[in-house]
Amino acid sequence: MAWVHPALGVVGALLTIWVGFLGLRSRQKRPDAPVARKRHRRFSTWAWIAVLVAAIGGPISTLLFRKDLKLAESLHLPVALLVAALMTGGWYTSRQPRAKAVLWEWHPYLGIAAMLGAAWALLLGLGILP
Numbered sequence: 001m002a003w004v005h006p007a008l009g010v011v012g013a014l015l016t017i018w019v020g021f022l023g024l025r026s027r028q029k030r031p032d033a034p035v036a037r038k039r040h041r042r043f044s045t046w047a048w049i050a051v052l053v054a055a056i057g058g059p060i061s062t063l064l065f066r067k068d069l070k071l072a073e074s075l076h077l078p079v080a081l082l083v084a085a086l087m088t089g090g091w092y093t094s095r096q097p098r099a100k101a102v103l104w105e106w107h108p109y110l111g112i113a114a115m116l117g118a119a120w121a122l123l124l125g126l127g128i129l130p
């Protein structure tokens with residue numbers, strides 16, 4: 001069971017990085033921009049959900065299945081929670097209709113920070129695998 005969280009975490013982190021690239025691609029003047037935009041809208045929500053479930057499941061997994069680990073022993077905890085917060089910011093700033101979206105101009109920057117954080121959380125997670 002100690003592997004369930006890392007497996008979901010890898011999916012969440014890689015999805016975050018992938019949807020981030022889709023979002024950035026959707027802004028460029030290139031033929032595949034409209035497709036990237038559609039995919040970004042669709043899959044970002046799943047990336048966000050995966051990251052939230054990982055953020056809730058990680059500490060539970062540490063407490064229940066990792067007698068060798070204490071809570072907050074590694075930087076993985078703060079970095080991962082930061083990613084969850086940034087992705088929630090991505091969701092919050094992207095709600096439709098656009099005219100009502102708050103701080104829309106922050107959306108790409110929150111997103112890029114989430115991508116970097118996801119890569120960092122992944123590396124830190126690899127360091128505490130069972």
Ligand code: HEM
Nearest residue numbers: 005009010054055058059061071072073080125126128129
């Ligand atoms: C963005 C996605 C992720 C989030 C939000 C997340 C969140 C967390 C949190 C909050 C903890 C508790 C840590 C503590 O109390 O010190 C944790 C534990 C852990 N995380 Fe993650 N994590 C993510 C991705 C990953 C990835 C990609 C890996 C592996 C490559 C990973 C491996 C682990 C491991 C091994 C533990 C200890 C518990 C266990 O073995 O199941 N995490 N995670």
Ligand code: HEM
Nearest residue numbers: 016020023024041044045048087090091094108111112114
């Ligand atoms: C992973 C990090 C993310 C990055 C790098 C990112 C980046 C971007 C960029 C560059 C755009 C185009 C902005 C513009 O046209 O000015 C965009 C649009 C959008 N993003 Fe994100 N984003 C991320 C995460 C998210 C999340 C978590 C959600 C929702 C849960 C989301 C939902 C949307 C939506 C709905 C749009 C509008 C698409 C459209 O115009 O049809 N994004 N994103």
